[in-house]
Amino acid sequence: MTLPDEAKRNLEEAINDWLLRFDELAESESEFLKRIGIEPTLETLLSYTAGILDSIVGGYIHAKYDRGMTEAEDTELIExxxxxxxxxxxxxxxxxxxxKTTTQSPPR
Known part of the structure; x- marks a missing residue:
């Protein structure tokens, strides 16, 4: 079974919105990770973002179909x-x- 068209559309809309508001969302992610004791590195920010996007699709499928994602749906999501x-x-x-540049700039 592949991802339902509506789930794909929702994911693409979420990603496009994320990219349009990237700086705002990246700042929010970074601050959240710092608050829970995780250094916001490239890997942690990518992992956090992927987890949120996976949760969007998984939550949609669970709510709409009352089940988890199939292996085929998971593979398609990863693709x-x-x-x-x-x-x-x-x-x-x-x-x-x-x-990094902002935090290393000397005070004026």
């Missing part, structure tokens, strides 16, 4: 996420670089 992964990596690298 969809891998399409957007390079863009997320690039944006998170830029975000982290800007954060």
């Amino acid at each position: 969809l996420l891998n399409v957007f992964l390079p863009e997320f990596k690039h944006k998170f690298k830029s975000f982290l670089h800007a954060q």
